[in-house]
Amino acid sequence: MATEKPSTSEKHDLGDRATWPDVVREHYDRVFRTALAQTRRVSLAEDIAQEVFIRAFERYDRFDGQGALGAWLYRITVNLSRDVLRRENIRSHSTLTEARELPRSEPEPPEVVHRRHLARVLREALDKVSEPMRRAFEHTVLLGYTYKEAARIEGVSEGTIASRVARTRNTLAKQCSELDA
Amino acid sequence: MAEPEEFAELNRLLSGDLSTEESLNLMRRMLRDADLREAYERLLAVDGLAREAAFSAEAVEGGETLEGGSLRDERRQERIGAILAQTSPDAAPPRRRARPWMRPGFFRRRAPSVIAAAALFILGLSLALWEPWEAITYRGPTRIGADRIARMKEIRQGLGNVLVRVQGGDNGTESWQSVAAGGGRNVILRVTVIRDDEAEPYVCDALVPEGHLVELVMAGREGWQPESVKVRVDADYELRIPVTIHARLGPEAEVTQTVKATPAEPERIAELRAGGVRWQIFVEARPEQAAAPPI
Numbered sequence: 001m002a003t004e005k006p007s008t009s010e011k012h013d014l015g016d017r018a019t020w021p022d023v024v025r026e027h028y029d030r031v032f033r034t035a036l037a038q039t040r041r042v043s044l045a046e047d048i049a050q051e052v053f054i055r056a057f058e059r060y061d062r063f064d065g066q067g068a069l070g071a072w073l074y075r076i077t078v079n080l081s082r083d084v085l086r087r088e089n090i091r092s093h094s095t096l097t098e099a100r101e102l103p104r105s106e107p108e109p110p111e112v113v114h115r116r117h118l119a120r121v122l123r124e125a126l127d128k129v130s131e132p133m134r135r136a137f138e139h140t141v142l143l144g145y146t147y148k149e150a151a152r153i154e155g156v157s158e159g160t161i162a163s164r165v166a167r168t169r170n171t172l173a174k175q176c177s178e179l180d181a
Numbered sequence: 182m183a184e185p186e187e188f189a190e191l192n193r194l195l196s197g198d199l200s201t202e203e204s205l206n207l208m209r210r211m212l213r214d215a216d217l218r219e220a221y222e223r224l225l226a227v228d229g230l231a232r233e234a235a236f237s238a239e240a241v242e243g244g245e246t247l248e249g250g251s252l253r254d255e256r257r258q259e260r261i262g263a264i265l266a267q268t269s270p271d272a273a274p275p276r277r278r279a280r281p282w283m284r285p286g287f288f289r290r291r292a293p294s295v296i297a298a299a300a301l302f303i304l305g306l307s308l309a310l311w312e313p314w315e316a317i318t319y320r321g322p323t324r325i326g327a328d329r330i331a332r333m334k335e336i337r338q339g340l341g342n343v344l345v346r347v348q349g350g351d352n353g354t355e356s357w358q359s360v361a362a363g364g365g366r367n368v369i370l371r372v373t374v375i376r377d378d379e380a381e382p383y384v385c386d387a388l389v390p391e392g393h394l395v396e397l398v399m400a401g402r403e404g405w406q407p408e409s410v411k412v413r414v415d416a417d418y419e420l421r422i423p424v425t426i427h428a429r430l431g432p433e434a435e436v437t438q439t440v441k442a443t444p445a446e447p448e449r450i451a452e453l454r455a456g457g458v459r460w461q462i463f464v465e466a467r468p469e470q471a472a473a474p475p476i
Contacts, residue, residue: 024264029251032260036236036250042243046252050264057268119234126231140196141228142235142250147196166192172227173220 023069024053030070031077033143038081048084052077070145071152118176125175129168132156136164191221195228322373322447322463325386330369333388366391367469368414368422373447374407374430377459383407388469392416407431414466415439422466426450430460442466 031052036045055076056063063072126134132154139150140161147158147165154161193199194207211218229249238244251257367390374383383406385397394413398406408429415423421441429435434455442448447465454460 020268021261021265024261024268028257028261028264032252033236033250036241040241042241042246042252046260050260050267053264054267115230115233116239119230119237122227122230123234126234137231138235142232144250147198162192162196162198165196166189169192169195169224169227170188172231173223176227176230177223 020057027070027073028053030144031073034074034077035081037138037143038078039085044084048077048081052080055080068146068149068152070149074145074149074153121175122172125172126168129171133164133168133171136161137168140165141169187217188220188224191217191224194221195224322371322375322382322465323384324445324447325369325371325465325467329386333369333386337388369467369469370412370414370424371447371465372397372410372412372426373463373465374410374428375461375463376405376430379405381405385410387412389414391418410462412464420444422468424450424464424466426462426464428462431455431458434460436462438462440464444468 028049032045032049035048035052036042039045039048052073056073063069126137129137135154136150139145139153140147145153147161150161151158190199190203190207194204199207211221232250234240236244236247236250241247246253246256248254252260367388370387370389372385372387376383381404383404387395387397389395389412391414394411397410397412398408408431409427410429411427413425415425421443423439423441425437425439427435427437428451430453434453436451436453438451440448440450442464445465445467447463449461450464451462452460
């Protein structure tokens with residue numbers, strides 16, 4: 001049994017050299033974050049991530065090996081998350097940037113308040129960019145998918161994903177700069 | 182302030198899209214260029230803030246247990262361990278099923294071999310479905326040869342003024358039977374009955390006068406034969422010879438058909454299915470006075 005772990009998911013694509021434990025460790029965070037983005041509940045996302053890998057293991061022969069493995073796992077995760085949410089009658093979240101109001105009993109340090117404010121501004125700014133730009137940014141920067149995987153998920157080229165991510169990142173950076181100024 | 186090209190390069194650095202050498206070059210420039218360094222830090226901060234915004238306690242339930250959008254390491258290892266425990270952690274993943282036809286351009290590259298394979302498949306399928314009787318099905322009737330006509334005349338001469346029926350085709354065996362003669366013109370006939378499940382056709386020749394109904398099937402013949410084949414050449418024919426055949430091929434297979442036959446040209450007079458078998462009946466007719474066919 002091979003034990004060498006490829007450095008990136010593109011290199012192995014769950015190929016012959018990668019072992020199943022390697023694959024799980026390599027993709028766990030992305031699957032978990034994807035489930036978390038859908039459900040907004042850590043405990044539920046953990047359970048979904050576990051179920052995703054069990055299903056992927058059982059259905060691995062359906063993976064054609066030509067697309068990015070991450071994109072395949074993404075589809076399983078999103079479908080499973082939606083099934084769970086539907087079953088539990090929970091609303092699915094369209095963006096990662098919706099915030100909840102949390103009760104706060106103690107006053108927070110100014111830098112924490114400032115950072116939270118920046119985060120809120122950034123959320124609002126991200127909500128204002130176009131859907132394709134926001135999704136490209138979320139897939140890569142927030143969920144951790146590679147450009148190749150994001151390109152597979154979105155059905156566009158890697159160059160398009162790179163361009164969208166860069167433009168979104170620059171837009172958000174400008175917003176933060178203006179706030180700081 | 183960083184230029185657009187530099188922003189693009191910084192984005193590529195953040196995305197891990199630069200080679201080691203390119204990354205080092207960019208970092209060296211950042212050490213010398215404060216604006217560039219500041220731009221990089223701002224973009225980096227955007228990524229961090231975005232993750233924080235997405236996975237903070239404000240954004241997700243239980244977010245306080247996360248670090249940068251991931252489970253804390255201990256918890257993460259615990260969950261991964263649970264997954265591996267359920268999916269044979271020591272086993273390699275099931276091998277991928279090869280699906281080369283799903284790759285882009287496969288058919289374009291393999292078009293010649295695919296076409297050849299398809300042709301072979303069709304050929305093989307045809308052979309598999311082909312049955313020997315199919316070859317017989319479309320076998321045409323044999324034609325009356327000059328030697329057979331001469332033989333019939335010889336028999337008639339030996340029997341006197343009678344009609345002659347000759348069975349056995351051209352295979353050398355023959356039998357005949359005399360029939361009371363009439364006064365009309367004589368016609369030479371060959372009736373061929375092809376049964377799809379029999380290798381040999383039934384062939385019977387006759388030299389008959391017009392206007393007479395003659396049974397061609399006689400008892401005692403070796404091999405298969407129809408139950409009954411009666412033929413009659415209508416009188417007063419002109420250029421084409423009207424031949425009526427009533428054939429009883431089996432228990433539920435009877436056919437009566439009339440055809441105006443072109444002299445010396447075999448014609449299919451009937452085709453029918455009975456008992457799961459296809460039958461075809463051909464008739465060839467020619468006046469006795471017509472020129473003898475070539476030997």
